[in-house]
Amino acid sequence: MEGSTRVDDLATWLEEGYSQSVRTAYLILGNRLDAEDAVQEAFLRAWKFRNALAKESSFKPWLYRVVVNSCNSKLRQEIPHRDRRGEEEDIASEVADDRVERLELSHDVTSALQDLPDHLRVVVVLRYYADLSEREIALAIGRKPGTVKSRLNEARRRLAEHPALRADHRDTSNEEITG
Amino acid sequence: MTMVDEQTLRHALKTSADEFETSHDALTRILDEARAEEPEKTSRSVSSLMPQSRRARVLSLSVAALILASAVALFALSRTFRFE
Numbered sequence: 231m232e233g234s235t236r237v238d239d240l241a242t243w244l245e246e247g248y249s250q251s252v253r254t255a256y257l258i259l260g261n262r263l264d265a266e267d268a269v270q271e272a273f274l275r276a277w278k279f280r281n282a283l284a285k286e287s288s289f290k291p292w293l294y295r296v297v298v299n300s301c302n303s304k305l306r307q308e309i310p311h312r313d314r315r316g317e318e319e320d321i322a323s324e325v326a327d328d329r330v331e332r333l334e335l336s337h338d339v340t341s342a343l344q345d346l347p348d349h350l351r352v353v354v355v356l357r358y359y360a361d362l363s364e365r366e367i368a369l370a371i372g373r374k375p376g377t378v379k380s381r382l383n384e385a386r387r388r389l390a391e392h393p394a395l396r397a398d399h400r401d402t403s404n405e406e407i408t409g
Numbered sequence: 410m411t412m413v414d415e416q417t418l419r420h421a422l423k424t425s426a427d428e429f430e431t432s433h434d435a436l437t438r439i440l441d442e443a444r445a446e447e448p449e450k451t452s453r454s455v456s457s458l459m460p461q462s463r464r465a466r467v468l469s470l471s472v473a474a475l476i477l478a479s480a481v482a483l484f485a486l487s488r489t490f491r492f493e
Contacts, residue, residue, distance in 0.1 A: 237443045244436050252435075253426035266435055273439050278446070339413075339421035358415065359422040386412035395413060 240277045243293070248273065250360065251297050257355040258301045260344045265301075272300035291369035294360060298352055298370055305348050342392035350385040353378055 248269065255272075256265035276283075276296040283292055343351055356362045356370060357378075364382070368375040389395055 237440060237447055240443050241436075241440055244439060248436060249431045252431045253429050256429050257422060257426055262429060265429075266432070270435055270439050274442055277443055333424060335417070336421040336424035339418060340425040343422075354418065355422065358418040359426055383412070386415075386418070389413040389418070390411040 237277075240273070243277070244273060247293060251293070254294070254355055254360045255297060255301050257340070257343065257359055258298070258348075258352055259304055264304050268300040268304050269297060271303075272297040275300065288366070288369070291362065291366040294356060294362060294366070294370040295372070298356070301352070302348070338392075338394035339389070342389050342395050345392060346385055346388060350381055350388065353381045354385045354389075357382055 251272065252265050252269045255268045256262060259265050259268065272293075273296075276293055283289065343354060346354065352371060353367055356367045357364070362370060364375045364378045367378045371378070
């Protein structure tokens with residue numbers, strides 16, 4: 231994409247990336263309102279400074295960098311942890327009521343994700359939800375690819391040790407053994 | 410070292426995130442806000458030439474004032490010498 235775009239081109243950016251960006255921000259922030267707020271700010275900021283895009287090699291990591299920065303600003307505003315947890319549990323109860331058992335694993339992962347430190351949660355979401363490569367994540371968070379790799383390993387290790395996921399792992403293992 | 414399976418993570422995050430329906434109102438709001446800013450930028454012909462940062466603006470105005478003062482002084486000097 232060219233750096234010198236007009237508002238109509240912003241509409242194209244939004245069509246292509248808004249939903250994915252909001253959901254990414256939601257997984258990072260654990261709160262719907264903050265996620266939408268952060269992404270709206272991010273898109274307006276990205277559009278305002280679109281000339282910087284001409285210097286960048288790729289649109290996707292550039293846009294995610296703006297989104298992640300916007301999320302980091304929200305995180306720095308010290309959202310009370312119980313608020314994030316509260317909403318996450320509300321979603322979980324809807325899921326548990328309406329969906330089949332396999333969705334509970336998704337709830338447990340989301341719950342464990344919110345317990346990770348911010349810098350680890352961001353790389354997990356960018357890698358496993360936004361599907362960015364380690365190099366693209368490095369560009370998006372302004373760190374070296376080696377740092378991204380070690381953060382991903384650390385995050386996966388911590389998630390595996392989380393009580394909710396250890397229980398699920400046991401269940402899954404039992405099913406595999408009995409199945 | 411025990412780690413969570415990558416496929417499990419992908420699937421779980423996608424399932425959680427896809428529960429989140431995004432609103433189209435937000436897109437309209439963003440576009441409206443962007444449109445509100447655009448005419449402001451394009452209509453300013455002289456001011457758009459001015460630097461964006463405060464420091465650069467102050468510096469360029471100072472330089473302009475200095476040039477103007479020098480020109481006035483030179484003009485006054487030239488008139489003085491002509492009369493002599």
